[in-house]
Amino acid sequence: MAVGLMANVRPCLAADVDVEIELPEDSPEISRHLYGHFIEHLGGVIYDGIWVGADSKIENVGGIRKRFVEDMKRIGAPNFRWPGGCFADGYHWRDGIGSRAKRPRTYNYWQAEMPKGLDHTEINQFGIHEFVQLCRLTGAEPYLAANMASGSPKEFHDWVLYCNAPAGTVTEAKERAANGDEKPFGVRWWGVGNESWGCGGDMTPQEYATLYRRFVTQFPAYQPKPFLVAVGPRGHSKDLDLGWTNGFWAAMGDGHRSRVDGLSVHYYSDFRNTPERVASFDASGWYDVIQKGFGTEEVIEQHWAAMGKYDREHRTKFVIDEWGVWYKPGEEITPAYLLSQPVTLRDAVHTAVTFDIFNRHADKIAMANVAQTINCIHSLFLAQGDRYTRTPPYYVFEMYRNHMGARLAPIHHEPADLKVRSREGTITMPGLSGSASVKGKTLSVTLTNPSLDSALVVNVALPVQVSITEARGTVLTHSEMTARNTFENPDNVKPKPHAVTVAGRRAQVSVPQHAIVSLELQIA
Numbered sequence: 001m002a003v004g005l006m007a008n009v010r011p012c013l014a015a016d017v018d019v020e021i022e023l024p025e026d027s028p029e030i031s032r033h034l035y036g037h038f039i040e041h042l043g044g045v046i047y048d049g050i051w052v053g054a055d056s057k058i059e060n061v062g063g064i065r066k067r068f069v070e071d072m073k074r075i076g077a078p079n080f081r082w083p084g085g086c087f088a089d090g091y092h093w094r095d096g097i098g099s100r101a102k103r104p105r106t107y108n109y110w111q112a113e114m115p116k117g118l119d120h121t122e123i124n125q126f127g128i129h130e131f132v133q134l135c136r137l138t139g140a141e142p143y144l145a146a147n148m149a150s151g152s153p154k155e156f157h158d159w160v161l162y163c164n165a166p167a168g169t170v171t172e173a174k175e176r177a178a179n180g181d182e183k184p185f186g187v188r189w190w191g192v193g194n195e196s197w198g199c200g201g202d203m204t205p206q207e208y209a210t211l212y213r214r215f216v217t218q219f220p221a222y223q224p225k226p227f228l229v230a231v232g233p234r235g236h237s238k239d240l241d242l243g244w245t246n247g248f249w250a251a252m253g254d255g256h257r258s259r260v261d262g263l264s265v266h267y268y269s270d271f272r273n274t275p276e277r278v279a280s281f282d283a284s285g286w287y288d289v290i291q292k293g294f295g296t297e298e299v300i301e302q303h304w305a306a307m308g309k310y311d312r313e314h315r316t317k318f319v320i321d322e323w324g325v326w327y328k329p330g331e332e333i334t335p336a337y338l339l340s341q342p343v344t345l346r347d348a349v350h351t352a353v354t355f356d357i358f359n360r361h362a363d364k365i366a367m368a369n370v371a372q373t374i375n376c377i378h379s380l381f382l383a384q385g386d387r388y389t390r391t392p393p394y395y396v397f398e399m400y401r402n403h404m405g406a407r408l409a410p411i412h413h414e415p416a417d418l419k420v421r422s423r424e425g426t427i428t429m430p431g432l433s434g435s436a437s438v439k440g441k442t443l444s445v446t447l448t449n450p451s452l453d454s455a456l457v458v459n460v461a462l463p464v465q466v467s468i469t470e471a472r473g474t475v476l477t478h479s480e481m482t483a484r485n486t487f488e489n490p491d492n493v494k495p496k497p498h499a500v501t502v503a504g505r506r507a508q509v510s511v512p513q514h515a516i517v518s519l520e521l522q523i524a
């Protein structure tokens with residue numbers, strides 16, 4: 001706890017930034033689901049990452065890695081999206097129920113990408129019951145992606161019945177009970193396909209719209225009322241893929257009555273085709289990645305404007321169900337962990353910038369899921385056998401936890417833009433990223449300084465009638481921009497308490513270079 005008079009917190013070479021925070025009564029709630037997760041049957045995400053098996057020597061709860069469960073509870077994980085990704089459009093849910101010993105071995109979409117000599121046959125040990133068990137253990141809600149490419153509306157509807165029909169009603173409910181779960185799973189979030197413009201069926205938006213209607217028209221009506229998510233754009237395309245959003249809505253527009261509660265957006269900061277390396281990089285590599293994080297805002301704004309032409313009341317919200325920094329292959333944790341990559345402080349700063357954007361657009365976004373939580377693209381954990389570490393972005397989720405379910409507090413500041421060298425020449429980006437929210441008497445403020453060279457002194461001012469009675473600061477940074485946590489050195493990058501001074505309605509805090517600072521202010 002650090003409360004006191006404004007003290008000398010000015011680090012060398014620091015510039016001042018004035019931040020004004022408003023506290024209007026009618027601002028939107030930041031859904032806790034903006035801090036959600038995506039897990040897929042891909043490389044080391046499910047097997048060895050989450051599922052170690054009930055007979056494993058690794059500490060587990062009914063087969064699920066115990067440390068994973070504990071760490072997800074610690075950050076209040078709101079949901080898991082499963083079973084894919086591309087895998088979802090080849091997955092048949094019945095393969096994953098019944099006695100584990102008798103489940104079939106099936107083809108996994110990612111097999112073709114496995115290095116020579118390594119197998120990726122799907123062993124189906126982690127099916128819907130194991131997935132719901134993970135959700136129950138962590139307190140997260142399940143979000144299921146339906147198979148539209150090789151499945152049928154009937155297979156989809158049967159899955160809905162199996163998950164949600166009350167005991168004693170249809171045959172699927174009886175079957176569920178026989179497999180150990182009498183109580184319905186109560187799945188609310190349903191993704192109708194995944195990337196149907198690519199691995200999910202290679203469709204045009206018009207073809208997809210037709211199929212979407214067939215999949216949802218006779219959706220079985222059980223509790224909870226479903227939140228139906230249609231496939232949306234590939235936001236990281238050069239043209240932001242506005243053609244998909246326009247094409248889909250135009251095709252849905254002619255008097256059709258099928259509901260669309262969410263439009264999924266995938267936005268990867270995509271470095272797969274660049275020389276960018278993950279674990280070692282220079283200043284231009286740092287700024288390139290952070291710049292793409294700031295790019296999230298344009299994707300949201302442009303697609304929101306496009307949707308508004310068809311859905312004037314904006315009934316449909318975004319579900320950004322895949323986001324993260326995706327580097328080129330070559331630095332995997334182990335060759336079998338496809339798409340896994342080291343995760344550094346740079347990815348943590350990217351996470352913070354992204355979350356600030358999600359918070360500030362809380363009125364437009366119903367859910368957002370990081371891709372993917374463990375042993376994959378933008379992971380919060382790396383795990384292999386009994387070795388395990390949290391990565392720097394894990395701590396960003398922890399530091400932003402107060403924003404979940406809080407009311408947005410609009411924030412205004414005019415930091416000088418940063419002019420920096422990237423691989424593509426000189427670029428500019430905001431010199432400070434921030435967002436704020438309020439829950440009861442707690443005002444939470446998150447501030448990120450992307451600069452590698454200069455610290456900032458941030459002067460926070462609240463409305464005149466408000467005063468700060470207590471303050472707590474936390475900082476996440478490291479002397480090295482490439483710092484990361486490894487199995488051997490898991491505590492290399494960790495949050496630390498950080499001094500903040502207060503006087504009346506004002507607080508002052510330094511935000512060191514390449515750092516994330518969170519403030520928890522008690523207000524009266």
Ligand code: AHR
Pocket residue numbers: 040084085086087194195322371372377
């Ligand atoms: O997250 C990895 C893959 O990225 C997913 O399976 C797919 O939906 C996306 O292209």
